[in-house]
Amino acid sequence: MIDVEQLRKEFPILSTEVNGHPLTYFDNGATNQKPKVVIDALEEYYKGYNSNVHRGAHTLADKATGAFEETRTLLQKFINAAKSEEIIFTSGTTEGINLVAQTYGKTNLSKGDEILVSTMEHHSNIVPWQLIAAEKGATVRPIPISDKGEIIFEEFEKMLSDKVKIVSVVHASNALGTVNPVEKIIERAHAFGAKVLIDGAQSAAHLPIDVQELDCDFFVSSAHKMFGPTGMGFLYGKEAILNDMPPYMGGGEMIKEVSFDGTSFNTLPYKFEAGTPNIADTIAFGKAIEFINKWGKEEMAAHEAAILKYATEKLKKEVPTAKIIGEAENKVCVLSFIIENIHNYDVGMMLDARGIAVRTGHHCTQPLMARYGLEGTIRASFSAYNTFEEVDRFIEGLVRIVKMFG
Numbered sequence: 010m011i012d013v014e015q016l017r018k019e020f021p022i023l024s025t026e027v028n029g030h031p032l033t034y035f036d037n038g039a040t041n042q043k044p045k046v047v048i049d050a051l052e053e054y055y056k057g058y059n060s061n062v063h064r065g066a067h068t069l070a071d072k073a074t075g076a077f078e079e080t081r082t083l084l085q086k087f088i089n090a091a092k093s094e095e096i097i098f099t100s101g102t103t104e105g106i107n108l109v110a111q112t113y114g115k116t117n118l119s120k121g122d123e124i125l126v127s128t129m130e131h132h133s134n135i136v137p138w139q140l141i142a143a144e145k146g147a148t149v150r151p152i153p154i155s156d157k158g159e160i161i162f163e164e165f166e167k168m169l170s171d172k173v174k175i176v177s178v179v180h181a182s183n184a185l186g187t188v189n190p191v192e193k194i195i196e197r198a199h200a201f202g203a204k205v206l207i208d209g210a211q212s213a214a215h216l217p218i219d220v221q222e223l224d225c226d227f228f229v230s231s232a233h234k235m236f237g238p239t240g241m242g243f244l245y246g247k248e249a250i251l252n253d254m255p256p257y258m259g260g261g262e263m264i265k266e267v268s269f270d271g272t273s274f275n276t277l278p279y280k281f282e283a284g285t286p287n288i289a290d291t292i293a294f295g296k297a298i299e300f301i302n303k304w305g306k307e308e309m310a311a312h313e314a315a316i317l318k319y320a321t322e323k324l325k326k327e328v329p330t331a332k333i334i335g336e337a338e339n340k341v342c343v344l345s346f347i348i349e350n351i352h353n354y355d356v357g358m359m360l361d362a363r364g365i366a367v368r369t370g371h372h373c374t375q376p377l378m379a380r381y382g383l384e385g386t387i388r389a390s391f392s393a394y395n396t397f398e399e400v401d402r403f404i405e406g407l408v409r410i411v412k413m414f415g
């Protein structure tokens with residue numbers, strides 16, 4: 010088991026107060042907090058070796074390029090990609106999915122084709138597909154889920170046909186916590202010749218990821234859900250597929266040669282990285298990966314699971330008017346719920362007054378909320394630095410709120 014008190018010391022923000030109370034940060038599903046090593050990396054870069062990457066013949070450019078490319082290697086190992094060229098830096102999960110939709114989708118979809126997503130997808134794994142589907146005359150079809158919040162696998166299998174070109178599903182749901190059986194989904198989709206994209210925004214920092222073993226065609230995630238900076242992320246794609254895809258954006262870095270007679274494109278990964286990249290945040294992202302490696306993803310996940318179990322049981326026992334939304338067998342550390350006769354937003358505001366940060370609303374999953382006939386939920390999402398005492402404070406807060414509305 011990890012030493013949570015030691016882990017907390019790595020995060021400057023965790024010793025601050027909000028509204029006169031120690032911060033209890035339960036909004037990790039939206040973005041998690043940053044350890045000092047990540048924050049320091051940004052300052053060190055800007056103060057010590059700020060320079061553009063790849064092009065310079067000087068010391069600073071060399072140093073920046075080395076640190077920048079180091080993150081690619083760290084990510085390659087982190088998800089066990091066969092080659093570092095298969096890691097494309099993006100601004101996050103959203104950009105990764107749009108990139109695939111606008112390149113792979115643009116060249117491989119035609120009229121009548123189908124794209125399968127699940128009902129529990131984040132909007133960023135729905136809308137990019139709707140945009141390309143509208144352009145190509147394809148359709149986006151939702152895979153139904155059960156009341157517990159699990160994909161109904163038999164329904165998914167029934168939807169598979171040779172019309173299905175892409176299956177794009179979330180690994181772990183940000184709104185319910187459900188961990189989807191992506192191995193089985195990938196295997197079944199491949200049997201019909203479809204390519205599979207896994208949205209790993211909520212899984213990369215919590216679940217073991219081996220893209221070669223999974224055999225997914227694409228995997229996307231965001232640095233800011235992995236103790237790294239915002240506006241940064243990555244796309245993994247199988248080399249052969251990425252090589253066949255046209256570029257996404259045009260500009261510097263992604264070219265081999267430009268002339269008015271025609272332009273040739275750079276090799277992977279640069280073909281998909283037009284323009285000056287987000288250098289500082291990429292370097293800091295590398296520090297976040299090292300941080301996860303140092304503390305151990307499995308060890309952190311074990312603590313998160315214990316926190317989730319404790320919070321779930323305590324909520325059921327002490328707040329009987331709460332209804333949990335999403336009770337899948339296999340979950341990451343997300344506890345979504347509503348409380349009878351009290352508006353989600355009021356709960357969020359009143360918890361905030363006690364220094365407790367949770368998220369309320371639709372969590373960018375409106376079709377999922379519609380599935381449950383809800384506008385939104387209250388979501389507490391935990392990280393490895395959260396404590397049992399914080400859960401006690403949270404439940405105590407909820408009990409008071411229920412009494413007040415009594």
Ligand code: PMP
Pocket residue numbers: 038039100101102103104131133134179181182183208210211231373
């Ligand atoms: N998918 C899931 C499951 C998410 O939780 C999120 C972020 N909430 C996204 C996609 C989008 O990530 P980003 O906003 O970092 O691009």
